[in-house]
Amino acid sequence: MAMSTWITIASGLAALNVLLLAALGFVWLRNYRQFKSPLVLGLLAFSAVMLVENLGAIYFFFSMGMLYANDVIAQQFAVALRGLETVALAVLTYVTWQ
Numbered sequence: 885m886a887m888s889t890w891i892t893i894a895s896g897l898a899a900l901n902v903l904l905l906a907a908l909g910f911v912w913l914r915n916y917r918q919f920k921s922p923l924v925l926g927l928l929a930f931s932a933v934m935l936v937e938n939l940g941a942i943y944f945f946f947s948m949g950m951l952y953a954n955d956v957i958a959q960q961f962a963v964a965l966r967g968l969e970t971v972a973l974a975v976l977t978y979v980t981w982q
Contacts, residue, residue: 890959897966904973905935
């Protein structure tokens with residue numbers, strides 16, 4: 885069964901989120917090694933948890949697409965949530981790298 889366009893978009897956004905989270909995790913790990921701050925450790929834990937969540941989403945989009953197969957609104961909602969997450973992570977990545 886072919887994936888719908890909406891699920892393909894959601895998968896692409898989740899993959900972009902994985903890249904953004906990897907970049908954030910890299911910076912925060914480097915900063916934690918230097919400063920040993922509990923706040924930076926919390927940010928590092930945040931990026932790790934969100935990374936696992938996005939990898940899990942990608943897995944389920946590909947392996948269990950039938951969960952969304954009959955409901956276009958559910959597919960669009962999944963894209964909307966992934967899109968909002970991408971915007972939030974893009975802003976966080978931008979300010980982190982500044």
